[in-house]
Every structure is written in structure tokens, then in C-alpha cells.
Amino acid sequence: MTEPPPPTDTHCPYCALQCGMCLRRVAAAGPDAPGVAVEERPGFPVNLGALCGKGSNAADTLAGSVRLTTPLVRDRRTDPLRPATWEEALDRAARGLAQAARRHGREAAGVFGGGGLTNEKAYLLGKFARVVLRTPHIDYNGRFCMSSAAAAQRAAFGVDRGLPFPLADVARTGCLVLVGANPADTMPPALRHLRELREAGGTLIVVDPRRTRTAELADLHLRPAPGTDLALALGLLHLVIARGRVDEDFVARRTTGFAHARAAAMAHWPERVEALTGIPVGQMRRAVDLFCDAPTAMVLTARGGEQHSKGVDTVGAWINLCLATGRAGRPGSGYGCLTGQGNGQGGREHGQKADQLPGYRSLTDPAARAHVAAVWGVDPADLPGPGRSAYELLAGLGTPGGVRALLLMGSNPVVSAPDAPRITERLRALDHLVVCDVVRSETAELADVVLPSAQWAEETGTMTNLEGRVVLRRAAVPPPAGVRTDLDALHGLAARLGHPDGFPTTAREVFAELRRASAGGAADYAGITYERIEQEDGVFWPCPGEDHPGTPRLFLDRFATPDGRARFADVSHRPAAEEPDDAYPLLLTTGRVLAQYQSGAQTRRSPALNRAAPGPFVELHPRLAARLGVTDGDRLTVTSRRGTATAPARVTDAIRPDTVFMPFHWSGEGSANNLTNPALDPVSHMPEFKVCAVRVTKADTA
Numbered sequence: 109m110t111e112p113p114p115p116t117d118t119h120c121p122y123c124a125l126q127c128g129m130c131l132r133r134v135a136a137a138g139p140d141a142p143g144v145a146v147e148e149r150p151g152f153p154v155n156l157g158a159l160c161g162k163g164s165n166a167a168d169t170l171a172g173s174v175r176l177t178t179p180l181v182r183d184r185r186t187d188p189l190r191p192a193t194w195e196e197a198l199d200r201a202a203r204g205l206a207q208a209a210r211r212h213g214r215e216a217a218g219v220f221g222g223g224g225l226t227n228e229k230a231y232l233l234g235k236f237a238r239v240v241l242r243t244p245h246i247d248y249n250g251r252f253c254m255s256s257a258a259a260a261q262r263a264a265f266g267v268d269r270g271l272p273f274p275l276a277d278v279a280r281t282g283c284l285v286l287v288g289a290n291p292a293d294t295m296p297p298a299l300r301h302l303r304e305l306r307e308a309g310g311t312l313i314v315v316d317p318r319r320t321r322t323a324e325l326a327d328l329h330l331r332p333a334p335g336t337d338l339a340l341a342l343g344l345l346h347l348v349i350a351r352g353r354v355d356e357d358f359v360a361r362r363t364t365g366f367a368h369a370r371a372a373a374m375a376h377w378p379e380r381v382e383a384l385t386g387i388p389v390g391q392m393r394r395a396v397d398l399f400c401d402a403p404t405a406m407v408l409t410a411r412g413g414e415q416h417s418k419g420v421d422t423v424g425a426w427i428n429l430c431l432a433t434g435r436a437g438r439p440g441s442g443y444g445c446l447t448g449q450g451n452g453q454g455g456r457e458h459g460q461k462a463d464q465l466p467g468y469r470s471l472t473d474p475a476a477r478a479h480v481a482a483v484w485g486v487d488p489a490d491l492p493g494p495g496r497s498a499y500e501l502l503a504g505l506g507t508p509g510g511v512r513a514l515l516l517m518g519s520n521p522v523v524s525a526p527d528a529p530r531i532t533e534r535l536r537a538l539d540h541l542v543v544c545d546v547v548r549s550e551t552a553e554l555a556d557v558v559l560p561s562a563q564w565a566e567e568t569g570t571m572t573n574l575e576g577r578v579v580l581r582r583a584a585v586p587p588p589a590g591v592r593t594d595l596d597a598l599h600g601l602a603a604r605l606g607h608p609d610g611f612p613t614t615a616r617e618v619f620a621e622l623r624r625a626s627a628g629g630a631a632d633y634a635g636i637t638y639e640r641i642e643q644e645d646g647v648f649w650p651c652p653g654e655d656h657p658g659t660p661r662l663f664l665d666r667f668a669t670p671d672g673r674a675r676f677a678d679v680s681h682r683p684a685a686e687e688p689d690d691a692y693p694l695l696l697t698t699g700r701v702l703a704q705y706q707s708g709a710q711t712r713r714s715p716a717l718n719r720a721a722p723g724p725f726v727e728l729h730p731r732l733a734a735r736l737g738v739t740d741g742d743r744l745t746v747t748s749r750r751g752t753a754t755a756p757a758r759v760t761d762a763i764r765p766d767t768v769f770m771p772f773h774w775s776g777e778g779s780a781n782n783l784t785n786p787a788l789d790p791v792s793h794m795p796e797f798k799v800c801a802v803r804v805t806k807a808d809t810a
């Protein structure tokens with residue numbers, strides 16, 4: 109009798125925690141059932157074996173019944189998709205991309221990537237756009253994730269890494285402020301660090317309009333009106349200054365620009381901030397006492413604080429608070445961002461972003477262009493410049509001067525983009541759409557060519573988690589017949605478009621090239637090897653050489669700015685792009701639920717997760733419900749200036765009376781993104797997912 113193979117150590121396919129897990133081969137329960145079972149991996153330091161329901165049920169994504177197992181093509185726009193061979197599908201995909209460029213110029217071809225792609229895929233996709241298509245237009249859905257935090261970090265510290273310290277440092281801080289973050293639902297294993305913080309006597313402040321499960325754990329819950337976090341951060345800094353709690357020595361030694369930040373904060377006196385945010389002055393004073401009295405303190409933001417048309421300024425204001433109180437660049441203190449998608453971090457480091465080359469290099473820096481061009485064997489002058497950001501790229505699809513043929517990999521903008529009906533219309537207007545995905549997503553349904561992708565448990569590749577820790581996902585099972593890796597697909601497309609070389613099909617080969625391309629950049633992977641990752645349970649970048657230990661904590665001696673000092677942001681409050689009025693008197697905010705993930709393309713196909721969270725809902729306060737004559741379960745229509753969404757009511761005092769909440773994991777009539785406002789932050793180009801004006805009616809009276 110042959111021994112069963114040992115379990116494979118790997119990582120969850122979902123969020124930015126990248127929890128370690130083991131996959132054990134099992135006899136499949138049926139022809140379509142997954143041949144692996146998820147088990148604990150207690151030795152991985154980030155989650156110590158703990159998994160949330162999404163991770164525990166991750167094997168469901170491997171079932172043959174829920175996924176694509178053959179390429180699909182459409183003969184005419186009005187025809188249904190039909191099965192095709194890989195040869196036919198790749199031929200058609202390449203022909204469509206080439207044709208758009210021939211007819212309308214190189215910029216008519218575009219690429220849209222995903223924050224769940226491995227570093228190797230993200231890197232090769234960026235190279236494909238810039239070397240094969242020679243288009244500037246590549247961006248990815250990570251732009252909708254933490255781009256505002258990234259831009260604010262870069263401005264303040266000179267480099268952006270979700271957390272500039274290991275997640276375990278959270279347990280060692282004296283006061284943790286979570287801004288628009290709900291890890292109890294989004295990344296439950298992280299709560300272990302919160303529990304340790306509380307056991308060690310630390311305090312937790314949660315800033316969130318909703319009383320989330322995370323807020324229920326807090327010593328102090330501040331509930332600002334959606335869109336007013338920036339005013340709150342300014343008001344808290346005002347109190348810090350007024351009460352003489354500025355760390356003058358730290359400010360003098362390690363920062364620049366405090367005079368402007370001080371002046372802006374002094375214009376946001378507590379009563380003014382109370383009027384803007386709805387938070388009583390007494391609660392603000394208590395927050396400042398908890399924050400300043402603690403020996404160490406941290407602020408962590410997530411999408412609630414970032415997905416705004418002033419997201420960069422909002423994060424900048426929270427960083428200002430950390431800098432003024434000396435809570436940065438010291439163990440146990442600092443600012444960080446709880447990134448969302450599995451590889452939102454690595455996905456932007458290596459070339460999917462419209463303005464960056466691998467290693468966090470700027471596309472407009474001649475030295476950076478020369479370095480990457482040398483690795484790619486092309487003339488730097490042939491590399492295109494920066495392209496359009498994610499929403500701008502999508503909103504321009506099929507328009508004169510816009511992208512006419514799009515290669516889309518690992519993203520589902522029909523569900524996840526703001527003002528989703530408009531983006532769906534734009535996708536339909538394309539001359540040619542190629543989608544690489546694991547499942548037949550809502551976006552794949554619109555494609556001319558669909559290429560079925562191998563997924564997390566079927567292929568090897570690296571991911572970079574929210575700590576900047578590069579981890580290795582290992583293949584545990586082969587992909588089903590008919591499915592190929594995205595690296596294979598890119599190789600096939602590149603070859604058909606005149607580049608038979610330079611697009612390797614093994615992740616190890618791609619990673620070796622990525623290391624060279626990133627060498628010397630801010631996100632330097634030169635010293636990271638698969639062998640080291642395996643031995644060390646992940647390696648933190650920057651890691652410039654194989655004898656370098658990696659860098660778990662950034663900024664301890666200096667910040668990554670030219671003079672080594674952190675820079676205060678010069679920011680003032682401004683209202684949300686859309687405020688309530690007579691026609692749309694309420695605020696809408698959106699977010700996630702425990703059992704679903706992002707656009708739901710994977711988790712909605714898991715029977716267990718679907719039972720736990722079967723559909724959308726509208727959360728509203730009992731006072732608002734009474735005013736509208738609504739009881740729990742009534743169907744409501746929510747209307748914004750862009751569209752409508754219909755879903756059952758969930759009446760709860762966990763939400764403010766002036767605000768309604770909808771999760772965004774579903775498509776169709778219950779899609780929260782039918783409503784959301786695509787107003788963009790002027791720096792990060794992040795859409796304002798987190799606040800817009802709406803009215804609510806019972807569905808039968810809408």
C-alpha cells in the first residue's frame with residue numbers, strides 16, 4: 109500500500125492576512141469534489157493555525173462544478189459563449205488585442221489586473237502590458253483597495269508598506285486606534301493580537317459609524333458621520349496640541365512640516381468637529397487621553413477611512429496624529445494600513461499599477477526606467493509612461509481615445525466597481541474583452557474570450573501579505589484537465605504577438621527575474637528566494653541580498669525620505685463629494701460581511717459560506733425604520749443619483765439613524781455598487797465607495 113503524500117504547507121486564497129494552512133490529499137467525494145481538505149498549520153506565525161470560515165471552506169473553490177474547465181469564445185457579440193480549444197481561444201484573444209492597436213493605436217489595448225494575483229503573475233502582467241502591448245493603460249482592482257493609504261504613507265514616510273511592522277506588534281502597543289477597520293468580520297484570526305493587547309492592559313479605540321463586532325470589543329467607540337473621519341483626526345490633533353501633549357523632541361528630530369499641520373489642526377476646534385462628525389467633545393478628549401497616556405500607541409486604518417474622495421488627506425491626518433505624539437518609527441508604535449486583498453500589497457509593488465514599475469519604481473524616473481528596461485531587454489525609450497487609474501480606465505472603455513480591447517485577469521468589476529451599471533455598459537462597449545479567471549464571473553459573462561485559470565492550490569507562487577512578508581503558496585494538486593496557469597496564458601499570448609521569449613511559464617523563473625527587476629528599488633526582493641521563504645516562514649522586504657535578514661520593522665532609525673524625516677501632511681476638512689439633500693436625505697456606507705469576500709466570485713460558490721451569508725441586506729436604525737414604516741425583512745429600495753438596489757431590511761441600532769449600510773458582495777438588483785459614487789481622490793484616484801447620498805423606500809412603493 110502506498111503512503112499518502114504529506115500535507116502541503118500553503119496559504120489561504122483570500123485576504124491580506126495570508127493565513128498559513130495545510131492541504132491534505134483526500135479521496136474526492138464525487139467526480140466534481142475537491143481532492144484536498146484544509147487543515148490547521150499551527151506553526152505559521154501570523155495566524156498560528158486559526159482560520160476564519162472563508163479559509164476553512166477554501167477547498168470548495170476547487171470543486172469542478174463551480175469553476176471553469178475549458179476556454180470559452182463567442183463568435184459574434186449576440187452569440188452565447190461556447191467551448192473552444194486553448195489554441196483557438198489564444199489565437200482569438202491575441203488577434204483582438206492586436207486588431208485594436210492596429211486600428212486605433214497602441215493605447216487602445218489595455219490590461220486590468222487583480223489584487224489576488226501572485227507576485228509572479230502581477231509582474232508578468234505588467235511586463236506584458238509594457239513590452240508586448242506597449243500600452244500605458246494597465247491598472248488593477250487594488251486601486252479600489254488601499255491606494256489612498258499607500259499614497260499617504262509614501263508622502264509621509266517615503267515608502268508604503270501596509271504595516272511597517274509585524275502584525276504581532278499590535279499586541280505590544282498600549283493603545284490601538286482602528287479607523288474604519290472591522291477585523292472581527294474581515295480577518296478574524298487577527299483578533300488574537302487584540303486579545304493579547306487587552307490582556308496586557310492596552311486599550312482599543314474603534315472609529316466606525318457602525319457598531320461592528322470589532323467596535324463591541326472597544327474601550328471607546330467613536331461613531332463619526334460617514335465622510336467626516338478627516339475632521340475627527342484634525343480635532344484630535346487640535347486637542348493634543350491644546351493640552352500640551354505634542355512630543356516636541358520627536359517632532360524636532362524626526363519630522364518636517366509641523367507648522368502647517370499645527371495651523372490646520374488649530375482651525376478644527378472641538379466644538380466645530382463635534383458639529384461635523386456628531387462625536388461629543390468629551391469622547392474626543394477621552395480618546396486623546398487614552399492615546400497620549402499609553403506608553404506606545406498605533407493607528408491602523410482600513411477601507412472605512414480610506415475609500416473617500418479625500419482618502420489620502422484623511423490617512424495623512426491620522427499619520428499627523430502619530431507623528432505629533434511621537435508614535436512612529438518606534439517599536440510598538442506607528443501607523444499602518446490593514447490591506448484587504450490577498451496580494452493587494454505585492455500586486456502593486458511589481459508593475460500592475462498605472463504609474464509604477466517593479467520594485468516600486470516610478471515610471472517617470474529615467475534611472476528606474478533604464479534599470480527595468482535592461483532586465484526586460486528593451487530600449488527604455490520604448491517603455492510607455494503612466495496610464496489611466498482603474499476607474500478612469502474602466503469608465504473610458506469603448507469610447508473614442510479609450511481602451512477598445514481589454515485583457516482582464518482575476519478581477520470582477522461588474523460587481524466590484526463603483527457605479528457598476530455604468531462600468532458594465534462600458535465593458536459591453538468594448539471591441540474585444542479577454543477574461544482570465546477561475547470561475548465564470550459576472551464579468552466573464554461579457555467576454556469574447558474566457559481563459560480558465562489554475563488557482564491557489566494548483567500552482568506555486570508568492571504573495572506579499574499586509575506586513576510586507578513574502579510567503580509561498582505551494583501547489584497541492586494539479587489543475588483539472590482543460591485549465592492552465594495564467595503564466596501559461598501570458599506566454600501563449602505574448603508568443604502570438606511576436607514575443608516568443610521573455611515570458612516564462614514557471615513561477616520560479618518569473619520570480620528570479622522579478623528579484624532582478626526589483627533590486628535596488630524600495631520594495632527590494634533581490635535577497636528573497638523560495639528556499640528562504642520555506643525555511644523562514646516568509647521574508648520581509650526590503651531584502652537586498654541573500655545574506656540580508658529582511659526588514660520586519662521599517663523606520664526605526666530613519667524614514668525613507670531623502671532627509672530621513674517623516675513629513676506632516678498639510679490637510680483640512682472638506683465635505684464628501686455628495687451630501688444629503690431633500691431628494692437623497694440619507695447617507696449610504698458599504699462594507700463586507702464575515703462569510704463573503706470582495707465581489708463574491710469565489711465565496712458565493714461555496715455552499716457553506718452561501719448558507720452563512722446568502723444575500724444582500726440594508727441595515728437601518730429603528731428610528732429610521734419607524735419613520736419609514738419598515739420592519740425587519742421588508743424589501744427596501746435604496747436609490748442614489750446613479751441607480752437603485754433592492755434588498756431586505758435589517759433593523760438594528762448598530763447603525764446611525766442618518767445612515768444605511770449595505771454589503772457589496774452581490775450582483776444584480778441587490779448590488780450596493782449600483783449606488784456608489786465614483787468621485788475620485790485627486791491623488792490616489794480611489795473612488796468614494798464609503799459615502800454617498802441615498803433615499804430609502806419600501807420596495808413596493810419605490
Ligand code: SF4
Pocket residue numbers: 120121122123124125126127155158159160161162163164294295296297
Ligand atoms: Fe483566509 Fe483572511 Fe480568513 Fe485568514 S483571515 S483564513 S487569510 S480569509
